[in-house]
Amino acid sequence: MKGLLIKDYHLITQKKSAMIYYIFIAILFSFAINGFMATAYLTMLGGFLSFNTLAYDEAENGYPFLMSLPVTAKTYAIEKHLFSALLLGLFWICSVTLQGIFTAVRQGPGQFLSETASYSIYIPIFYTLISIMIPIELKFGLEKSRIVLLVFTGGLMAIFFIGASIIGSLPSDLSDLLPNLSDIPSSLIVAALLLLDVIIIAVCIACSIHIMEHKEY
C-alpha cells in the first residue's frame, strides 16, 4: 500500500507547473470572487488530480506490471480511494488556510472561523463524486468511462427532475402527507445526508474491489 501511495504521489508531482497554475487561479478566485468558490475549486482539483493517477496506470498497458508487484487487487482498489481522500483533504486544508489568511487580513480572524464550517461541505460532495468515478474508470477504462459518467449524470438529473415534477403534480391533500423539510431539525438532515454519503462511498469502494478482483489483464 505504501509503495502504491508513493507511486501516485510521484505521478501527480509530474504536473508541477500545471499545479502552480491552478493554485494561481485559486488565489485569483479568492481575490476576485469569494472564498467559497476558491475552496470548491481547489478541493475539486485535489480530487481530480488523484483520479488522474488511474489514467497514468492505464496508459501504455501499465496494469499487468502493476498487478505483478507485491500488491493485491483489493489493496490497489483501496489505495485509489485512500489516495483520493488524502489528496482531497490536503487540498481542502490548503485552500481553507489560504482563505483564512485572506479573511483574517480583510475582516479579522472571527469571520474566518465562522466560515470554516461551511467550507467543509465540499469534502463529502467531492469525495463522493470521486468515489463514484473510480469504480466506473476501473470497470470501463479511461475512454469509455467518460461516456458512462455522462450517461450516469444524465440519469441522476432525469430522476431528480422527474421526482420533483411528480411531487409537484401531487394533489394538495397527498403532498401534505410528505414531511415538510422545514419541520425537521437541520442537524438530523445533515446526519442523514452524511450517513447516505458514507453508504454511497462504502458501496463504491466495495465495487472497486470487486471490479479489480475480477478483472483480467
Added chain:
Amino acid sequence: MIEIENLKKSYGDFTLDISLKVSDGSVTGLIGKNGAGKSTVMKAILGLIRPDSGTVRVLGKEARSLTAKDKEALGTALADSGFSQYLRVEEVIHILRNMYPAFDEEAFRRQCQTLELPLNKQIKEFSTGMRAKFRVLTAISHNAKLLILDEPTAGLDILARNEILNMLRSYLEADPGRSILISSHISSDLEGLCDDLYMIDKGKLLLHEDTDRILGNYGIIKLSESDYGRLDREHLIAAKRESFGYTCLTNEKQYYLDNYPHIIVENGSIDSVMLLLLGGKEE
C-alpha cells in the same frame, strides 16, 4: 517453482492448452513465434488472467491466490508493460524501497551507473535498450526467488542483449536456488541460458526438451528424394519437402551419422528445430 497442469484459456479463435513446469534452480525458456501464446502463459503464471480450466501453481500456491507477501519473491519484466514512463529512475527507487523489504538500493544504484541509466531522466526519454535493461534490473533488484521475463531482449542489438543476459547470469550465480522462466523468439539468447525449453505454437506445446539434448542429440538431415525413400524414419520427428529433396529433423543424430555415413547431418539448433517443427510434416 511453477507448475501448470492442463491450462486452457480461450480468446475467440485462439486456445491456449499447455502444461509446463519450472523446477527450483532451473532456467526454463518459452519459445514460439509471435502470437503463439507465450505472453498468455506468463499472464496466467502472474495471476493476471483466469484459466478456463486447469491449474497454475506458483511457489506452491494457486497463481490468483498469491498474496502481496508471496509476490515479493517474484521479479517480473514484461515486454509491453512497466512503470509509468513519466517516472524517473530516482522515483522508481523510492517506490521499490517501499514495496520490497529486500530491495538492494545500493546494488541498484551501482547497476544504474554501470548500465548508464540516468537517475533523473524520465523513463520515456530512455532508448529501447535502456528501457529493457531498466525492466530487468527492476526485476532482479529485490532478491526474488523466481523471475518471470517476457521477451526481455526483444528489439535490442547484440550488445544490449548481452548485457541483459550477463545480468541474468549474475543473478543466477548469486543463489543456486533461483529460477527463471524466460520467453523469447531470439533462440540464441535462450541457447546459452536455459536448462530446458518449451516450444509452443498456436497455444499448443510442440516440444519440451533439455537444451543440451537439442544441441547435442538433435540434428538436421538433408537428403535427396531417393535417399529419403531408403532412410529409416523411426527417429525422425519432422520432415519438410525442399527443391533438392527433404530436410528432416531427428532427435537421434548419432544413429544417422553411424548408419548413413554418406548423408549430410548438421547439428541441431533451436532455430532449425523450430523451423522444422513449425514448417515440416510430423513423421
